[in-house]
Amino acid sequence: MDRRQLKQIGVAGACLALAGCVTHAEPTSPAEPRALGRTFASVQAQEPVAERVAPTVHNEEPTGVLTLRHALALALVNNPQLAAFSWEVRAREANVLQAGLFPNPEISVELENFGGSGDASGFDASENTLWLSQLIELGGKRTKRREVAELEREIAGWDYEAARIDTFTDVALAFVEVLAAQERTVLSAELVGASERAFGIVSDQVKAGAVSSVERSRAEVALASSRVERARRARELDAARVRLAATWGSTTA
Secondary structure (H helix, E strand, O other), rough: OHHHHHHHHHHHHHHHHHHHOOOOOOOOOOOOOHHHHHOOOOOOOOOHHHHOOOOOOOOOOOOOOOOOHHHHHHHHHHOOOHHHHHHHHHHHHHHHHOOOOOOOEEEEEEEEEEOOOOHHOOOOOOOOEEEEEEEOOOOOHHHHHHHHHHHHHHHHHHHHHHHHHHHHHHHHHHHHHHHHHHHHHHHHHHHHHHHHHHHHHHHHHHHOOOHHHHHHHHHHHHHHHHHHHHHHHHHHHHHHHHHHHHHHOOOOO
């Protein structure tokens, strides 16, 4: 076999190999979104996995009045744990596509009797053997492999849904905690105002000789206690805001 024949065989083998590599999987319709997926399209597989890009992460902090819906949207987009589950779903979808493909063909070449001396020098007297093999799966192996991959994708999707529900629950609880802390802070501030007014009234009465100075001391203690309570409620509010901001991956409230 001369070099020209080997080259022709190599070109033919390469064409066959490329033809085997571009075998397409059977088209499948995207799974119907469940639960929260009906509202938010983060796990709806409407486009091929190869055409997807990394999800856009919005890192801007909320300003002004923060509603529960806005907090939920921030957590859905930016929560680190949800991002990990989202990529797991995408990986499982890629596995489904891969599982539906035929095995790639294999090509191998064997050269013998080359590199000798005289007429056998170089490759002029060499013997070349070319193998092209293609694994043909029987017994529905490819179909079963694809079914297993689809089940794994379904499990990953349900895990993602469960994580989303957990995250939404955490956001709702943290949001309610912030509202309650805000109300307690307002009440403590009103209590400080009332204590200051009471202290002023008692002080005037002490100056007028209507009551003893003991009453003024009591009013002063009550005022100091209310101010301590106001400071404690303010710290609780800051902590509640930090916990809420943590649900969308922020370190500041």
